[in-house]
Amino acid sequence: MKSYEIAGWLGVLLFQTSTWFQFYKTLKLKKVEQISLPFWICILLGCVGYMIYAVEIKATVYIWSNTFGMISSLTYLITYLYYRRRKC
Secondary structure, three states, X not given: OOHHHXXXXXXXXXXXXXXXHHHHHHHHXXXXXXXXXXXXXXXXXXXXXXXXXXXXXXXXXXXXXXXXXXXXXXXXXXHHHHHXXXXX
C-alpha cells in the first residue's frame, strides 16, 4: 500500500468517525434542540453525490467511506427525528 493510499484510508477513518461523537452525545442526552438538521442533510447528500463519482472512477476507499457516511448520516437523521418527535 502506497503512502497516499494510507493517507486516504486514515482520512476516511477520521472523517467518518467524527460523526459518532455527535451521535453518542445525542443518545446520551436525548436532546436534539441544538442540532443543525440542514447540516446532516447536506452530509448525506454530499455522500450520495460523492458515491456516484467514486463508483464511476472505481475508487475503493471512497466507495467504502461514502457507504459508511450514508449509513451514519441516515442513522443520525432517524435518531434526530425520533428524539424531536418524542419531545412534542
